[in-house]
Amino acid sequence: MKADPHGVLTGTHFIDGDHACCEGALAAGARFAAGYPITPSTEVVERFAARVPTVGGTFIQMEDELAASITLQGAVWGGAKAFTVTSGPGFSLMMEHIGYAAMTETPCVFVDVQRGGPSTGLPTLPAQADMMQARWGSHGDYEIIALCPNSPQECFDLTIKAFNLAEEFRVPVMFMMDEVVGHMTEKVVIPPADQIEVVPRKHTRKSVEDYLPYGSNGDMVPEMAHAGEGYKFHVTGLTHDERGYPNMTPQTQDKLVRRLQNKIRAAVDRICLFEEDGIDSADVVVVSYGITSRVAQRAVQMARERGLKVGKLRLITAWPFPDQKIAEIASKVKALVVPELNLGQMVREVERAAQGKAKTIALPHAGGGVHNPDQILNAIVEAIRC
Amino acid sequence: MAKGRVSIVVERCKACGFCVEFCPTHVLALSSAFNSKGYHPPHVVHPEKCSGCDLCGMYCPDFAIYGTKVAEPKLVKAAGGEK
Amino acid sequence: MLNIDDTVNPVEPFLRSDRMPHIWCPGCGIGTTVNSFARALIDSKIDLESLALVSGIGCTGRVAGYVKLDSFHTTHGRAIPFATGLKLANPKLNVVVYSGDGDLSAIGGNHLIHAARRNIDLKVICVNNLIYAMTGGQTAPTTPGHATTSTNPYGTFEPAFNLPHLVEAAGAVYVARWTTFHVRQLARSISEAFQKKGFSFIEVISPCPTLYQRRNKMGDGLDTMKYYKEKSKVKHGTPTSEVGLTLNGEIAVGKFVDRDRPDYQSMMRAQYVESLGERYIEEPEVECVCG
Ligand SMILES: Cc1ncc(C[n+]2csc(CCOP(=O)(O)OP(=O)(O)O)c2C)c(N)n1
Ligand code: SF4
């Protein structure tokens, strides 16, 4: 399905990542946002608040993030595509509802413009330290998808992708920006609506009698109905059977929780996006994501200028983690260098997936700025030498 | 002659006694019989007094009892059926 | 004595019969409130297909799972914000929030007052059993002074919320209180709330014999119903500041507030029309995002 032209601001713009994210959401068909102000994410909803009445939709500023993160889910069940936007402390408050969205299979997008933490931390400065929280922050076993843009253009493009994945898999998608990407202003090209592919809701065509709200289909993603259509369905965060009815047996739990996991894991190849460069001939590969990938790019260039064989892997999808891809690369190279704006999060995934086939070198940064390319360069040189 | 009729879904009853207490015409009493969950459901002791007001149904927290008005022609048959 | 005939219980069409019997204890008042709710649906001829019911978590929160409606059992305290999203995304829906006193006024208290302030068009039915029942009888913000609970084993000493007063102050357009003894009056109030546009709040005082009455030596459900009958006073229009509850005292019931104030969506539309004129697009262009 093509994008609704009303939401698409076709043209070439000079805007920051937060604004581009908002335009991506509108282009993807989001017509509802609930938010609560927090730096450095607020510009996304400020723009949405200004734009949405002329597009046809609703923005509501809620009393807190606990509310925002469930209000958007009510809107989804009312038929809208919906999202919320936050940063560190607000993201922490939203955790229970990420689990609720995963459990009830509510397609929606959570945008987290990462800032330094813990706690109030660095409100105006970047970090990438919510990566594990995005994956594991709610209790219980579940899967989510997380994307990491590294430019305002990607804030636009990948926000559309985030909504599309949310709809395709009926899963909450975490859109993991960071303060630099959010506040960096660059050229953003918004194509005409007929060049934007939008995934529609997986709405059931079954009759009221035949409809099973949580019946697993071949692809493990159940069909959805909206309130007010006559299906009289039930949605609960309790463990439930195919009818959506609570059923607290280990058997039902096993069946449900495994399906929630498998529907994502079975599609890892399709969900996992990455950008790679020079890996085949590399001795060392730098694995990075988000803003850090731009610093890494510079370091890789510098290393190549010195004649070093360095490859680059940029994770666009952080979750599910591309285990297979990392394993393949690890079997070909000496080392994987992993710079990130935290004290060691995704590097553990890289190390796990590399299965000891290559050395994994962490390059932590506590946040508040980005790496100096020299730091990454030094790590590359060191890795090649040993 | 009874204007109403009361129906009891014995297996749903948890013997709270609300219906017995609040039936305006005292049609009901808790019986000494047990249902399969071990509760004593109500039984009809004065069918002829039932007005079919469904207050018992409004009170019953277990959706286990309800009263219905009996249409005139059905009256004799219904009342007879109670005995 | 089994006496089933060909007629059906008038509440049956509103229930998920395949889920009966329900989990509520003998003499619990929650089921009784559902009868009044069903009666109100019949009386007010609401289109059931356009009706959605949203609950939080608790014994009362289980109502969502037993009614044959589009029904959402959400998270603890968050029924109101979920319902807000549902209503704003599809203004044609009638949205009822059905939840417990703790859910709505403790963990969800912030949402309660803000939804009342915004005057979101929601019908809130609060089953107030004066306790956190589902978790075993802990003190709620509604527990009257001196009552014994599992977390105040020597008696509560915190002052309790007077819910009608709270929601009136926050902006609700319709506020009533009944007990589970007042089945017909409650049904009438729910019907009236369906006629109102805006935030309506109906408190139903209800027995929790298992965890509140028993611990406070107040007998069983039936004893509590008799107490409600004896101690309730219908006081329509009484200032809500005067309807606070005490452990064994009088229970003021009736309709306390019935006023008109533009609801959130009317105010939103008016503002956009004023500011944006022709540029304002009221209805989403994509009515249905289905494939
Ligand atoms: C976030 C969260 N905290 C705590 C709980 C545990 N919990 C479940 S129900 C409940 C209290 C319910 O009390 P109330 O809303 O009065 O409902 P009742 O059971 O009395 O009908 C609590 C604390 C929970 N489910 N979620
Ligand atoms: S009110 Fe219902 S549950 Fe209670 S005794 Fe009567 S039939 Fe049984």
Ligand code: SF4
């Ligand atoms: S229908 Fe009315 S009169 Fe008949 S048993 Fe029920 S409460 Fe009593």
Ligand code: SF4
């Ligand atoms: S614990 Fe109390 S509120 Fe919960 S079902 Fe039992 S009686 Fe009702």
Ligand SMILES: [Mg+2]
């Ligand atoms: Mg309670």
